[in-house]
Each structure stands twice: as structure tokens, then as C-alpha cells.
Amino acid sequence: MIHNNRDLSILRINRWLGINENPDGDTQLRAGEAAEMRNFRITQEGNLQLRPGMRAVQKSRAWSGEIRGIWHGRVGGESSCVFAAGGALWLYDFDEGEAKGILAPDIELTDAPTTFFGFSDKLYILNGHEYLEWDGSLPPEGGAVPVEGYRPLIQVATSPDGGGTQLEQINKLTGQRRLHISPDGAARVFRLPERGLKSIDYVRDLAQGRDLAQAEFTHNLPNGTVSFNTVPVRGVNTFEIGYSVTVNFRAQVEAMRFCEFFNGGQDNRVFIYGDGTNKAFYTGIGSDGAPRADYFPDLNELDAGAANTPITGLIRHNDHLAVFKSDSAYSVRHGTVNLEDGRVIPAFYLNTVNRAIGNLAYGQVELIQNSPRTLFASAVYEWTSGAFTDDERQSRLISRRAHATLSKMNLAEATTFDDNEQQEYYIIEGGAAVIHSYATDTWFVYRDFDVTHMLRAGGRLYGTTKGGDIVHISRRYYNDDGRAINALWRSGAMSFDRDWQRKYISRLFVTMKPEPRSSITAAIRTNRNGETITRAISQGLATFSDAIFRHWSFGVYRQPQTRRFRKKAKKLTFMQLAFESSTDWSTATILAANVRLMYAGDVRG
DSSP states (O other), X not given: OEEEOSSEEEEEEOSOOOBOOOTTOXXXXXXXXXXXXXXXXXXXXXXXXXXXEEEEEEOOOSSXXXXXXXXXXXXXXXXXXXXXXXXXEEEEXXXXXXXXXXXXXXXXXXXXXXXXXXXXXXXEEEOSSOXXXXXXXXXXXXXXXXXXXXXXXXXXXXXXXXXXXXXXXXXXXXXXXXEEEOOOSSOOEXXXXXXXXXXXXXXXXXXXXXXXXXXXXXXXXXXXXXXXXXXXXXXXXXXEEEEEESXXXXXXXXXXXXXXEEETTEEEEEEEEOSSXXXXXXXXXXXXXXXXXXXXXXTOEEEOSOTTSOEEEEEEETTEEEEEESSOEEEEEEEEEEOTTSOEEEEEEEEEEXXXXXXXXXXXXXXXXXXXXXXXXXXEEEEOGGGGTTOSOOEEEOOGGGHHHHTTSOGGGOEEEEETTTTEEEEEETTEEXXXXXXXXXXXXXXXXXXXXXXXXXXXXXXXXXTSOEEXXXXXOSXXXXXXXXXXXXXXXXXXXXXXXXXXXXXXXXXXXXXXXXXXXXXXXXXXXXXXXXXXXXXXXXOGGGOOGGGOOOOOXXXXXXXXXXXXXXXXXXXXXXXXXXXXXXXXEEEEEEEEEEEEEEOOO
């Protein structure tokens, strides 16, 4: 805000507005907007603050290279943090600062980007090569193992000639099947629905609750028959036969890399995607009515649009599933379909939402305040509530103020993260993070930010590094594991609405929050031969628990304090205000800045 009279002007910045990379230059920026901003953040109260530092809490030792995915949640009734690195799975204890392997003996895991999701008190792992599950048990007796797959009950009331009532679809994950037979009291031989079997796994007497011994029946695998030694008593669904075939479609499931939960108004089906095609598979419900993550019925496929562009993101939005491809967007609603045999099965219906805008980064769609966000064409798009019902116009570009930085990032390889506690949305790639504070609608940039994935656990913010470390990100740390944080906030070129007049800067006032090790360098830069006037400003708070005596402060007053900048700048037309820090020991929270100046004569040619 600028207050003018005939001879005096006061620039007042009491709310900081983040970065604005205006393509037409920085002379039109509002007071509080930055033309250049790195390693500063905007707090939820609208103040300017040095970004938090980071400290490694777990160094890469037993594994080498990057952590490929990390997750925190409950498994087997216990709170757990699990990550993938070095071709293995690790359980990390934040209290003990210890990581231990949880992959079962003799199980291999490809070192690839990994997605985790919790379902029915188990943890499931997808990486485009394997599909594993972990129940919370530890090796050597337990550990994470490949998902075996649910054995579906494909047919009931099966007669000796093989006819019966179809019930469940076959499972892509496994060649195992089961069926219930209804003896007629005369036949000993029962034909199964398939031939060329791999094995007959068991025959179970459901009435007696026991498995028949091998001596009580014979089988013919090529013909697909089971023969009882004695004629079974007439009954309905009194025996269950479990068998296996030689062919399954497990590789299709294992090729998927990401997941989302959806089932209309509920979240009890798992949709998986990310194999580079336009397909997604979704799980089924078992014969006992329970949802399962190990059952992918053969017909449970979703094809989204043209086959030559892949599905890159799924996210549940109200009672619809938002589907994003690299060049388009769709919505899915839940329904049913009637089959020719009279069965009614769940179905999902696809509608086109947008044929020009989609999402580039696999698995990086975030739901921010109930609006999906996608990365597309060097920008962030937000999709409002109407977009996935009947209105195709509800997508808007929200990242224009950070466009220059985003355009230099490879958004197809970016990782996103929603820090809901701080209401900050992160886009991370190549050692940089572009952050949107949706609490204040401001954008800012972190540089030299060696983080690849982020998560919150126990109220704390953590990240993983490219070198394989787990780091704690907090304002408790004034550096990045000993490395100084180089920070700059620079305003646009300000003429105070009078670009035809010369000015004299008479005073700069900076208000800071008192806190331990609070220090910043303020600078005034003018258009007169690049003149720069700087001053170090401190507002430290005395505390022996966090003292560095070479930078000691005797400040004990906890109310905000204003510091006056007395040096003058003369005969300028444009002025830039800047704040800088490049230490490994300080922090700063700037509440306000005021610049007082006087006008002189007109600019001379």
C-alpha cells in the first residue's frame, strides 16, 4: 500500500503476497509481491519467513541410492512407516531412529518407483513389477510377500455334466478357481467348466467340514473331471472343488504403479493404473461380501478414451472418480449392468470432461480443499466441483504467478505433496520446490531443496533425499544438515506511481518477530548505477537452550520490534527492496516493512 501527499510518500507492506513472475516485467507488481523469491515462505498469517531447514534422522546404510517411495499409516494394528530403497522394503521407527528390513526371505523386489496403500489392516505395494502385501509381521517368520490372490467361487449348483450358475469372475492375479457341486445321488464323475487343468487342489465336503483324502477321489486334468470313489449323496452345493489352470493374467496387475479408492459413495474398491496404457483395473467383492485388494475380476477393466494416450491420474471427487490422461480428463460414475445370463454386476460409466487439458505426472493428482489439481503444460490446473458432473468448463490455470519457474521444471517427473496441516501444496523436481500456500493464495520457491518425497507423521514433516536419507524438515534447524540456506526476497522496481520524478529515500523501517537467532540483511537497490545500500538487522531473543555466543543477543522482550534503516538513497527513479540471508545459524520472520521517501524534481533526459 502506498500513501502519497505532494512531497511525501510511504510504502507500507504489512502483508506479503509471494512471488509474481510477471512476463511483462516487475514494474507493475503490488506492494508485498516479489519479483524474485527463493527460500522464503509465506506463513498462514501472511508474514515473510525464512524456510525451515532439515536434518537427517536416518542415513542410507544398508541400502544404496534413492528412496523410491515412503508411506505412513496403520498395519496390523500398529502405526508404521515403510519405505522402498535398494531393492528392499524397510520399516522405520521414528522414536528409535532405526530402519529394519521387512521383505520376507527369498523374495525379490525391483528397485523402482513404489506406491503403498493400506487396505483391510494390511499394506499393499505396487511398483510396476511386483504386487506385494505386508501384514505387520517381521522376517524370518513373516514379512512382505507377493499377493497370492483370492480364489474366486466361479460357479455354484454345478451338476455332473458341468452346468451350473455362474457366480464370480476369474481373478487376474491367479489361475486358482473353486466351485460348488450339487450331486444327484447317481453320478460319480463331475465335469468342471474348464479343461487342460494344472491341478486339482482339494475336494471339500462342506456338509462335514473336511477335505477329502487323495484316496477318496481321482481326476483327469486334460479332460477336467473329478471322479468320486463312492457316489456322493444327493444335495445342493454340498462339495467344493478347488482347482488351478495354467494361464493367468497376473503380469497385467503387476505392471500397474498407482492406485485410488472408489465405489460410488464408498471407498471399498481399489483402482490401479499406470502401466502406460489407457486401462485401469478395479477390485471385486468376495463371495462373503467383503471388499478385497487381492481380487481383480477379469471383466473389471476401465478403458479411458483413445488407446494411444495413458491414464496418468485417478482421484475420487465427491461421488465421482476423476480420470486424467496426458491430454484429457474424464469422470466415472458408479452403476450396474445386466448380463445375458441374468446376473447384475457393478459397472462404471465414463464421461468426457475436457479434451484439451489433462495431467502429465503419473500418480501426482492432489485433492486440495475438495478440488483436484493436475500438472499440465508447465502449469497447475484446478478442477472445481462442477467439472466432474455436467459442466465441462470448470478447469482454471492457477499458477501464472510462478510460471517462469514451473516452465523450467520437468513436470512429467515431478512429485506433488499436500501438507494439509500447513495448507501448502508442493511441486518438487530437480532440487527445487514450487509451493502454493492455499491458506493465503501465495506462491513461493525453495531452491537447493534436496527432497524427492514428503510425508507427515506424528505432526512432523519429513522428506527423503536423492541420496537415500530420511530428513526432518523443521524451523528447529537453521541449515540443511550443515549447508547454509541462501535466501532472497526482492520486490519489483517501484516508482511510487511517479516514474517521471526523482525521489529521496529517507527511512526504512523493518518489523520482525523476536525469536532465537533472528537476523536478516535488508537492502535498498536503486536505478542510479545499480546503487545498493544494505544493513544487517537482528531481532534475536535470548535463550541459553539455543545459544551461539558469537551471535549473542540480549533481547528478552517477546513483542514485535521495529528497526530503523537510516542510510539515505538520493535522486532515484525506481527502487527495489530486498531481504537476504546466507547463513547456517539464523532465521527470520518479517512482519512488516515501511519505506518513507520525498519527491524532488522531474527526471532529466
